[in-house]
Amino acid sequence: MTALERAGLGLLHRMDPETAHHWSLNALRAGLAPLHGGPATGARLATTLAGIPLDNPIGLAAGFDKNAVAVAPLMRAGFGFLEVGAATPRPQSGNAKPRLFRLPKDRAVINRFGFNNEGAAAIAARLAMRPRGRVPVGLNLGANKDSTDRAADFAAVLACCGLHADFVTVNVSSPNTERLRDLQGREALAALLAGVMDVRATLAKPVPVFLKIAPDLTEGDLDDIAEVALTSGLSGIITTNTTLSREALSDAQREQAGGLSGAPLFERSTRVLAQLSQRVAGRLPLIGVGGVGSGEQAYAKIRAGASAVQVYSAMVFEGLSLIPRIARELDALLARDGFATVADAVGTDRERWL
Ligand SMILES: Cc1cc2nc3c(=O)[nH]c(=O)nc-3n(C[C@H](O)[C@H](O)[C@H](O)COP(=O)(O)O)c2cc1C
Numbered sequence: 001m002t003a004l005e006r007a008g009l010g011l012l013h014r015m016d017p018e019t020a021h022h023w024s025l026n027a028l029r030a031g032l033a034p035l036h037g038g039p040a041t042g043a044r045l046a047t048t049l050a051g052i053p054l055d056n057p058i059g060l061a062a063g064f065d066k067n068a069v070a071v072a073p074l075m076r077a078g079f080g081f082l083e084v085g086a087a088t089p090r091p092q093s094g095n096a097k098p099r100l101f102r103l104p105k106d107r108a109v110i111n112r113f114g115f116n117n118e119g120a121a122a123i124a125a126r127l128a129m130r131p132r133g134r135v136p137v138g139l140n141l142g143a144n145k146d147s148t149d150r151a152a153d154f155a156a157v158l159a160c161c162g163l164h165a166d167f168v169t170v171n172v173s174s175p176n177t178e179r180l181r182d183l184q185g186r187e188a189l190a191a192l193l194a195g196v197m198d199v200r201a202t203l204a205k206p207v208p209v210f211l212k213i214a215p216d217l218t219e220g221d222l223d224d225i226a227e228v229a230l231t232s233g234l235s236g237i238i239t240t241n242t243t244l245s246r247e248a249l250s251d252a253q254r255e256q257a258g259g260l261s262g263a264p265l266f267e268r269s270t271r272v273l274a275q276l277s278q279r280v281a282g283r284l285p286l287i288g289v290g291g292v293g294s295g296e297q298a299y300a301k302i303r304a305g306a307s308a309v310q311v312y313s314a315m316v317f318e319g320l321s322l323i324p325r326i327a328r329e330l331d332a333l334l335a336r337d338g339f340a341t342v343a344d345a346v347g348t349d350r351e352r353w354l
Contacts, residue, residue, distance in 0.1 A: 008027070064312055099114070111259055248264065
């Protein structure tokens with residue numbers, strides 16, 4: 001981390017977390033944040049995710065740039081791919097503030113935003129205007145809190161935005177919209193995905209569709225999800241969203257309601273990733289997310305079964321220079337262990353997590 005970045009983070013951490021988040025997006029848009037300049041890449045790091053070529057397998061997780069306001073600068077931060085959103089059909093303000101909490105003692109974050117966003121039409125317009133380059137940009141799909149047909153909301157956002165995204169993610173795993181996670185059940189999920197796939201078939205470009213799941217699922221739930229995923233035409237699964245569990249935390253904010261992310265989520269989300277890999281490996285790619293804060297942790301997710309990873313909370317504590325650092329460290333670890341490519345390492349240490 002440079003002295004400038006350290007000073008910037010110090011300033012941001014003196015603000016309330018949501019204000020700090022707002023300012024970090026503003027700094028990116030104003031060109032004030034130090035950026036790496038394009039994705040780190042090389043023969044070992046370059047890979048393919050559901051047919052999408054990536055310069056490196058390190059992505060930005062959904063929820064950092066909910067409204068796609070900073071896509072162009074984020075494309076120059078070193079990520080191999082970005083995910084923006086969640087977008088819901090209609091704009092909504094989300095839950096009452098405060099709704100974002102830093103847990104520095106645990107290197108963690110708790111949020112209960114509840115899909116605050118400017119709505120699918122505004123986000124589609126921004127995605128349409130983005131520069132086209134080497135960094136694919138996906139959109140996280142959500143449902144309005146007051147919707148009478150939540151499943152139809154996912155299809156509606158896809159219809160509105162699908163042409164302007166390189167992939168979309170059906171997010172039925174946010175803990176902050178009441179009963180949303182019930183859509184992870186076998187019948188509900190199959191019906192929801194059928195609706196999404198019907199819309200996808202009408203698009204001029206058949207965009208890859210991912211599903212994002214919670215880390216708080218039983219092995220029985222994972223059996224159902226794997227079966228539905230394999231029969232529905234999905235392109236991949238993102239494991240995982242934030243957790244409702246609160247194990248071994250020491251920060252004073254640990255009892256805040258919402259989804260926990262960051263370091264304490266690493267083990268749990270990687271275990272779910274490995275369990276899912278056991279069920280779908282070779283048939284569906286997985287994207288590992290939850291607590292990645294180093295090249296070693298990205299490498300562990302890949303060896304547990306992920307074809308690519310995503311990062312959010314660790315950036316709150318380490319800044320954006322973390323991203324090219326993770327890519328460099330990952331490249332060195334692949335070289336150390338004799339892997340010629342990321343793809344060669346996928347799933348090679350899965351048994352350890354089962
Ligand atoms: C403030 C905040 C907002 C988030 N919003 C979303 C969202 O809108 N959609 C989604 O699928 N995940 C959302 N997430 C979850 C992240 O994408 C990611 O799955 C989770 O934070 C675990 O990764 P991490 O430990 O690297 O943060 C959000 C996370 C945070 C911290």
